[in-house]
Amino acid sequence: MPEYKKEMMYSYLVVLTICSTAGLQCWRTLFDNFSVNVVGLDGNHIGVLQSVREMPGFLALLVTYVILIIKEHRLSALSIIILGAGIFMTGFFPSFYGLIFTTMVMSFGFHYYETTCQSLTLQYFNKLTSPHVFSQQRSYAAAANIAVAIIIFAAAPFLSYKAMFILFGSLISICGIWAVTKNPAKKNVTPQIEKLVFKKRYWLFYFLTFMAGARRQIFMAFAVFLLVKKFGFTIQLITLLFLVNNIINFFINPLIGKFIVKYGERKLLSIEYFFLVLIFISYAFVESKIVVGILYIFDHIFFNFSTGIQTYFQKIAAPEDIAPSAAVGFTINHIAAVILPAIGGILWMVDYKIPFLFGAFFSFISLCFVQYIKTEQNH
Secondary structure: OOHHHHOHHHHHHHHHHHHHHHHHHHHHHHHHHHHHHHOOOOHHHHHHHHHHHHHHHHOHHHHHHHOOOOOHHHHHHHHHHHHHHHHHHHOOOOOHHHHHHHHHHHHHHHHHHHHHHHHHHHHHOOOOOHHHHHHHHHHHHHHHHHHHHHHHHHHOOOOOHHHHHHHHHHHHHHHHHHHHOOOOOOOOOOOOOOOOOOOHHHHHHHHHHHHHHHHHHHHHHHHHHHHHHOOOOOHHHHHHHHHHHHHHHHHHHHHHHHHHHHHOHHHHHHHHHHHHHHHHHHHHHOOOHHHHHHHHHHHHHHHHHHHHHHHHHHHHOOHHHHHHHHHHHHHHHHHHHHHHHHHHHHHHHHOOHHHHHHHHHHHHHHHHHHOOOOOHHHO
16 A cells, blocks of 8 residues: 555545535435436526535635634545535425525535545645545546435435435535544644745736636536437436546546646646547537547546646646645636526527537647746746
8 A cells, every 4th residue: 555545634635525426426415316307496496506606715815814823734624514415405495595695504514524634635745645645536536426316316206306315415424524533634734824825936826826727617508418418418427427427537537647748738728628629620520429428528537637737737736736726727717607607608609619628728828827836846
């Protein structure tokens, strides 16, 4: 077993990452059907709720101030408890305003955990081991996604939506309570700056983080919509694609960590953005149902390459800047989440190809800028 796996923080973050991923996956799997079949919402309500879901990500910079009061690892555990509580309560508030409340609670838990997880990983694991830790966290996340899908598929004929929200919410909160009782922190970790950090020398990290958020939103808002709207993919086919994606990601993520250590972030991110240019252009013009399904799988694989942005930042950052910069980075990443879906929706109405061509353009710009990455492997 590698030495870094013996660190308490490693197993601590793995457990909480599985909870975070399983919680979001449960919520996403049940939410649309619950909101339509039980609450009776329509498209405009769903749009508002998706915007509400992204707001805590946009407010992630507040983590910098919360950790002045609560230790960062403890905030991770509390975030998981809040995530579980939001899921638990969802079935008890079957109304539009009830869903706004529970979605906000759930999302604060999820986004604040993701922010602190990224920060703690970069603080506790060095430049050679953090790529492996990030990649293994994503592998466990993929396995959690598969498990949740199977459990919901098996339980759906027997349990109500409310019962499933209660079941998953309770399990997740219990794991968070367990984590609150643990102390994986070490005293020799560099103390973090207790204010927001914006530095000129981190400009490339900020830019790539923003562009990654833009790419994520185009994928999340329009890729599945294209599969359903233009190509008539059924729920069963979307679920099958989802399972294939997560099985592939479970195996491929450890290889991404090894690639970063051996070849560096510039090569990894260059591969990602080169192929994303081709994938987004293909989304706009492909007419084959099989080909668009394959594109979706490759698109999902390249999501994992964004680990390179975090590990690049670790190599250029002052150790004391990591926590506040992780919070700032999460907020920058979510600026696009607030803006792009609405603009993209208007452009879709003009021609569905336009959002994807913008995605290709964003990917090309990112490809150009990752060439400025300078690390030990990339000189």
